[in-house]
Amino acid sequence: MNINNNVWPKAVLFDLDGTLVDSVYDLASAVNILLKQYDQEPITLLQARSMIGNGLKKLVERAFAARNIQLSGAELDVRSGQMMEIYGRDLTTLTVPMPGAEALLRMCKNNGCKVAVVTNKPEDPSRKIIAHFGWDEFVDTIVGGDTCAKKKPDPMMLQFACDQLGVAVSDTIMVGDSPADIDSANNAAMQSIAVRGGYTNVEPGRLGASTVIDTLEEFDVGLAVIGSL
Numbered sequence: 001m002n003i004n005n006n007v008w009p010k011a012v013l014f015d016l017d018g019t020l021v022d023s024v025y026d027l028a029s030a031v032n033i034l035l036k037q038y039d040q041e042p043i044t045l046l047q048a049r050s051m052i053g054n055g056l057k058k059l060v061e062r063a064f065a066a067r068n069i070q071l072s073g074a075e076l077d078v079r080s081g082q083m084m085e086i087y088g089r090d091l092t093t094l095t096v097p098m099p100g101a102e103a104l105l106r107m108c109k110n111n112g113c114k115v116a117v118v119t120n121k122p123e124d125p126s127r128k129i130i131a132h133f134g135w136d137e138f139v140d141t142i143v144g145g146d147t148c149a150k151k152k153p154d155p156m157m158l159q160f161a162c163d164q165l166g167v168a169v170s171d172t173i174m175v176g177d178s179p180a181d182i183d184s185a186n187n188a189a190m191q192s193i194a195v196r197g198g199y200t201n202v203e204p205g206r207l208g209a210s211t212v213i214d215t216l217e218e219f220d221v222g223l224a225v226i227g228s229l
């Protein structure tokens with residue numbers, strides 16, 4: 001990867017699931033254990049991929065909806081709590097880094113570009129996953145789905161991450177795979193890079209990002225398209 005020092009942004013905000021890590025196997029396996037507890041058939045990996053990105057509660061709601069069970073209120077809260085408990089037992093067994101993730105995080109660090117992980121997954125499991133991969137040294141702050149009052153696509157988490165990092169929104173780029181990521185960037189008036197291969201039914205070129213790359217290994221290409229901020 002070849003990035004001129006002048007064009008590095010002051011900070012990059014990375015989405016976690018489907019962007020830095022491929023976590024669909026652990027998430028699907030946990031939600032399927034939960035479905036089984038309620039005598040429901042499992043969902044497929046393909047279905048799970050289209051359900052991730054708006055937090056664990058939405059994943060539970062969507063998984064049961066796929067079995068024609070509409071959950072809300074206290075019932076959804078209880079099952080989301082059970083999901084968190086099941087998922088918490090096995091956060092990383094089948095989870096792997098997305099191609100180029102670690103190298104890019106290292107490059108950000110080496111070039112003085114601050115890094116935040118901004119994920120709709122709750123903060124505690126997100127921290128554990130990042131620690132599991134030994135990425136703490138590259139990540140300056142983690143903003144989870146329970147850190148702020150509102151989740152992505154609201155811009156609040158991105159603005160909070162910028163405040164934590166001490167950088168302006170205009171000096172920062174959001175990198176993500178799904179509508180919640182790119183919408184939150186647009187709602188924050190932040191430049192964004194959409195990465196293919198993540199968890200969305202929407203063709204990444206139609207997400208509304210500033211530019212689209214195939215994998216994180218092409219981050220330099222995305223940056224070149226955006227130009228200096």
Ligand SMILES: O=C(O)COP(=O)(O)O
Pocket residue numbers: 015016017018052053054055056118119120121122178
């Ligand atoms: O939906 C989730 O739990 C994770 O979402 P993320 O794509 O924001 O990391």
